[in-house]
Amino acid sequence: METTETKKDPRTELITGNLWRAIWVMSWPLLITTVATSLVGFTDLYVAGLLGSASQASVGLSEHIIFMFQLFLMATGTGTTAIVARHWGAGNRTRATRFAAQSLLLSVTLGLSLAIAALLTAHFALGVFSRSPEVNALGTMYLSIYGFAMIPMSIVYIANASFNAIGDSKTTLAIVLLMTVFQISGDLLTVQHNWPVPGLGIRGIAYSSLIGATIASAFAIYRLHTSPLKNALRQMLPASKMMIGRVVKIGIPSAFQRMAWSLSVFGLFFILSSCKNPTEGQAAWAIGMRVEGLTFMPIMALSMAVASIIGQNLGARELDRAISAGWRVTWIGVAMLSVMGILLYVLAVPISSLMSPHEPVTREFVVSYLQINATAQPFLALAMILSGALQGAGDTKAPMWITFICNWIIRLPVAYVMALTFNMETAGCWWSMSISCVVMGLLSAWRFKSLAWTKAHV
Numbered sequence: 001m002e003t004t005e006t007k008k009d010p011r012t013e014l015i016t017g018n019l020w021r022a023i024w025v026m027s028w029p030l031l032i033t034t035v036a037t038s039l040v041g042f043t044d045l046y047v048a049g050l051l052g053s054a055s056q057a058s059v060g061l062s063e064h065i066i067f068m069f070q071l072f073l074m075a076t077g078t079g080t081t082a083i084v085a086r087h088w089g090a091g092n093r094t095r096a097t098r099f100a101a102q103s104l105l106l107s108v109t110l111g112l113s114l115a116i117a118a119l120l121t122a123h124f125a126l127g128v129f130s131r132s133p134e135v136n137a138l139g140t141m142y143l144s145i146y147g148f149a150m151i152p153m154s155i156v157y158i159a160n161a162s163f164n165a166i167g168d169s170k171t172t173l174a175i176v177l178l179m180t181v182f183q184i185s186g187d188l189l190t191v192q193h194n195w196p197v198p199g200l201g202i203r204g205i206a207y208s209s210l211i212g213a214t215i216a217s218a219f220a221i222y223r224l225h226t227s228p229l230k231n232a233l234r235q236m237l238p239a240s241k242m243m244i245g246r247v248v249k250i251g252i253p254s255a256f257q258r259m260a261w262s263l264s265v266f267g268l269f270f271i272l273s274s275c276k277n278p279t280e281g282q283a284a285w286a287i288g289m290r291v292e293g294l295t296f297m298p299i300m301a302l303s304m305a306v307a308s309i310i311g312q313n314l315g316a317r318e319l320d321r322a323i324s325a326g327w328r329v330t331w332i333g334v335a336m337l338s339v340m341g342i343l344l345y346v347l348a349v350p351i352s353s354l355m356s357p358h359e360p361v362t363r364e365f366v367v368s369y370l371q372i373n374a375t376a377q378p379f380l381a382l383a384m385i386l387s388g389a390l391q392g393a394g395d396t397k398a399p400m401w402i403t404f405i406c407n408w409i410i411r412l413p414v415a416y417v418m419a420l421t422f423n424m425e426t427a428g429c430w431w432s433m434s435i436s437c438v439v440m441g442l443l444s445a446w447r448f449k450s451l452a453w454t455k456a457h458v
Contacts, residue, residue, distance in 0.1 A: 030301035060286025079251030085311025111154025118147035152217035179216035284365030307392025341377030379441030
């Protein structure tokens with residue numbers, strides 16, 4: 001019976017048949033998914049810009065604080081993908097479903113805890129990384145609303161990680177598109193059109209995120225109930241310490257990896273606050289990150305796709321296919337970001353005018369950000385995709401150390417020296433980002449080529 005179902009199950013395309021087709025089947029929904037996610041952040045900053053540079057800076061900083069909280073959910077998702085994909089590829093659907101259930105239980109618990117933590121620490125966290133009272137006040141108001149979105153987002157994260165692990169990236173696409181429609185529509189209606197409640201300002205952006213996440217989580221639960229993972233909802237209780245422990249063991253290094261990056265972002269934000277025109281520099285950084293996100297979000301999709309492909313093929317004992325998939329997806333990403341790097345450089349001026357039409361200093365800083373970081377785009381593709389490949393294999397410690405070295409040993413010291421000692425100001429920060437990305441890409445390629453990840457135990 002299992003053999004018949006397996007032959008008819010389209011998800012087995014990840015471990016059998018044409019590898020290019022497997023990459024395409026897994027990747028194209030995630031490409032659209034990540035572009036949609038990036039458009040939400042892009043829209044958040046665009047409508048915040050209509051309220052002024054202080055609002056843009058507060059949204060940019062707040063969303064990185066949110067990212068720091070959510071990294072625990074992301075780490076749970078990383079562990080979920082690696083373990084569920086490995087068991088699914090090995091044909092053990094029952095065990096894969098049980099792990100998905102325990103991950104869902106863990107993530108909901110984390111979501112509740114993080115929502116409370118976000119509400120209690122918002123003002124303090126903003127005050128540490130920004131010296132502007134206006135930015136702090138606006139950011140605190142934003143986070144006091146957005147914190148509640150942590151709860152439905154916890155469901156969305158793990159449901160999507162589970163669907164990706166079994167090769168069903170189309171369902172992930174449907175969930176994210178639904179959330180995107182409500183978030184972007186809410187941004188434009190509440191801020192740009194001042195409807196349905198006048199005067200919401202920056203709060204309208206936060207409410208839109210909360211509503212979108214809540215609707216998406218309800219749809220995710222429905223899709224779980226009608227999917228091959230439908231038993232996961234019934235197997236959340238009782239809790240299994242062993243299974244939750246394994247998810248945490250795989251995911252924790254991923255959490256520290258993202259924490260290393262996230263805290264280094266705050267460090268860079270602090271250095272920018274010591275440069276000339278700090279508010280404009282911070283706003284330019286927020287805009288630059290979002291614009292750059294439009295280029296590397298598809299690479300994140302490829303990273304998620306290759307994680308599932310490698311995880312399933314290791315479970316199916318198809319080592320050569322896993323290695324080949326890793327390199328093929330990587331070179332696709334390098335080609336894509338090479339082209340996007342050229343476009344970022346050439347279109348930097350019109351992009352800056354679109355994103356900050358009323359702030360000439362911010363526009364100038366955005367142009368330098370985009371043109372300097374455009375030079376590192378191919379190496380960024382190497383780092384992101386191969387990091388996903390390593391994580392899909394369960395080798396989460398290597399990406400953690402690579403991220404720590406490149407951000408804390410290279411990026412921040414170089415930024416401080418270039419920006420403040422050599423008086424390069426904001427451009428020094430941008431160059432430090434570019435240099436660290438080059439090193440990160442080379443180290444990630446070295447680790448994948450070593451094949452040490454093939455021995456990771458999940």
